Amino acid sequence: MRRIACALLHHPVLDRGGAIVTAAITNIDLHDISRTSFTYGLDAFYVVHPVTAQRELAERIREHWVEGSGGRRIPDRKPALAQLRVVDSLQAALADLGDDAELWTTSARRVGEHVLELPAAREQLQTPGPAVLLAFGTGWGLAPSVHAAAQAHLAPIPSVRADGYNHLSVRAAVAILLDRLLGNGAAR
Amino acid sequence: MRRIACALLHHPVLDRGGAIVTAAITNIDLHDISRTSFTYGLDAFYVVHPVTAQRELAERIREHWVEGSGGRRIPDRKPALAQLRVVDSLQAALADLGDDAELWTTSARRVGEHVLELPAAREQLQTPGPAVLLAFGTGWGLAPSVHAAAQAHLAPIPSVRADGYNHLSVRAAVAILLDRLLGNGAAR
Numbered sequence: 001m002r003r004i005a006c007a008l009l010h011h012p013v014l015d016r017g018g019a020i021v022t023a024a025i026t027n028i029d030l031h032d033i034s035r036t037s038f039t040y041g042l043d044a045f046y047v048v049h050p051v052t053a054q055r056e057l058a059e060r061i062r063e064h065w066v067e068g069s070g071g072r073r074i075p076d077r078k079p080a081l082a083q084l085r086v087v088d089s090l091q092a093a094l095a096d097l098g099d100d101a102e103l104w105t106t107s108a109r110r111v112g113e114h115v116l117e118l119p120a121a122r123e124q125l126q127t128p129g130p131a132v133l134l135a136f137g138t139g140w141g142l143a144p145s146v147h148a149a150a151q152a153h154l155a156p157i158p159s160v161r162a163d164g165y166n167h168l169s170v171r172a173a174v175a176i177l178l179d180r181l182l183g184n185g186a187a188r
Numbered sequence: 189m190r191r192i193a194c195a196l197l198h199h200p201v202l203d204r205g206g207a208i209v210t211a212a213i214t215n216i217d218l219h220d221i222s223r224t225s226f227t228y229g230l231d232a233f234y235v236v237h238p239v240t241a242q243r244e245l246a247e248r249i250r251e252h253w254v255e256g257s258g259g260r261r262i263p264d265r266k267p268a269l270a271q272l273r274v275v276d277s278l279q280a281a282l283a284d285l286g287d288d289a290e291l292w293t294t295s296a297r298r299v300g301e302h303v304l305e306l307p308a309a310r311e312q313l314q315t316p317g318p319a320v321l322l323a324f325g326t327g328w329g330l331a332p333s334v335h336a337a338a339q340a341h342l343a344p345i346p347s348v349r350a351d352g353y354n355h356l357s358v359r360a361a362v363a364i365l366l367d368r369l370l371g372n373g374a375a376r
Contacts, residue, residue, distance in 0.1 A: 016262065028216050031357065032357045032359060032360055035355050035356055035357055035360065036356060036357075036360045038353065038355075039347065039348075039349070039353060039354055039355060039356055040348055041348050041349050074204065076353075076355045077355070079353070080355060117374070118373070118374070119374045157367070157371070158371070158372040158373035159227065159372065160227075160228055160229050160370055160371065160372045161227070161229050165226065165227060165264075165267070166227055167223050167226075167227060167264045167265070167268060168223055168224060168227055168363065169216075169219065169220045169223055169224075169359070171220060171357070171359055171360060171363075172220055172223065172224045172359060172360065172362075172363035173363075174360075175356065175359075175360035175361075175363040175364050176363050176364060176367045176371070179345070179364045179367065179368070180367070180371075182348055183345070183346070183348065183364070183368075184346040184347065184348045185306070185345075185346035186305070186306070186307045
């Protein structure tokens with residue numbers, strides 16, 4: 001099994017008009033994605049934000065749960081938040097994960113021509129190879145420049161609706177994707 | 189395919205000491221679970237709370253996104269929040285879903301002896317039969333009395349970790365479970 005981590009990007013991401021923006025950190029993203037990442041055995045969960053004050057906020061949340069009273073009150077939360085790492089760029093996350101780490105991007109729609117289908121991605125993760133960083137975007141998703149820098153674009157979670165509606169929160173999308181890529185037990 | 193809905197219970201649920209309590213409504217639960225439920229084609233998402241003021245809060249959130257400025261700002265959120273229904277009890281949710289609706293409960297650990305494995309549950313949902321209400325607990329999960337009243341207890345999402353750690357948020361658990369039960373495309 002390859003080493004796997006995920007990253008939540010707050011810049012460069014899209015707003016609902018398609019403009020490139022910087023999103024604010026959402027407390028519940030840090031909790032939910034830490035818990036999901038740790039439950040699925042990831043090496044780390046990188047919170048990526050270019051603004052110092054926002055990174056400090058994320059660090060304070062982490063410390064409250066790892067060293068502070070939060071962790072004493074809910075000890076189960078501690079190991080999950082302990083693998084959260086706050087970095088200023090995607091490059092810093094990749095460098096921390098390993099020199100040859102690959103970037104795989106995610107989106108709610110198919111991006112470009114070279115889409116890696118989820119069953120094939122699952123198989124690749126189980127065969128030896130470089131570490132993989134799975135990147136998720138806040139706001140309306142990752143900016144095109146992030147996809148352009150990636151070794152693979154994961155296929156979106158297929159919609160079950162005739163109208164194609166697919167408007168999951170990033171917290172739900174991370175959960176479903178990690179289960180599809182790494183989950184145990186008979187899938188269906 | 190059977191008609192399927194989900195319910196988020198705030199009472200009777202367990203606290204971390206195992207006591208039966210009433211949990212407060214969390215705004216982000218309403219958003220995330222509405223969006224996941226609608227994306228997976230459910231008939232309804234029932235928010236169950238015995239306290240009138242808490243139900244009024246949930247109704248206000250719903251209205252903001254269905255009729256108010258929230259829905260104008262983010263139209264994609266509208267149909268998802270529109271299928272949210274606020275009720276005072278699990279019985280009210282079951283009655284609304286249909287006279288013969290079955291209750292299937294969920295938990296992070298196996299409950300009792302008659303556990304319905306997820307692939308079998310998926311198959312049952314695709315064969316004709318009564319409507320099914322999938323019940324999820326806030327806090328530390330559903331009280332034993334809720335499981336006792338159920339026609340089926342769903343198997344927990346299997347852990348991938350050697351230490352068995354499995355501490356997902358209810359938002360993540362709903363997402364993974366709906367994808368396992370109803371998701372499209374090759375699962376693995």
